[in-house]
Amino acid sequence: QVQLVESGGGLVQAGGSLRLSCAASRLTFSSYGMAWFRLAPGKEREFVAAISWSGQDTDYADSVKGRFTISRANAKNTLYLQMNSLKPEDTAIYYCAADMTGWGRRRERYDYWGQGTQVTVSS
Secondary structure: OOEEEEEOOEEEEOOOOEEEEEEEEOOOHHHOEEEEEEEOOOOOOEEEEEEOOOOOOEEEOOOOOOOEEEEEEHHHOEEEEEEOOOOHHHOEEEEEEEEOOOOOOOHHHOOEEOOOEEEEEEO
């Protein structure tokens, strides 16, 4: 059974940084497109960032572009999200997701999801 386990969330002040990790197991990680999504109270789960299987191509939501960086270490079966200049509106549960056929912004294309990690940004 495929497992995606997020870690690195927590409480941080506005302007601070966090680095999220997503450890993948029981899948050929290097063959999967990966992404981060987030779910804030009262909102739908929204796209944050995505990365191709090789790591050469990335895409970001406009709200995080220039502040967040998605990356991956295929040798370690791990996905990352470096979050800088955090804002209170970044407060959400962050999920990683894996897509066996490609990568993109649509959450419906992702086959596997982690349980999420809470990020709280105080003002």
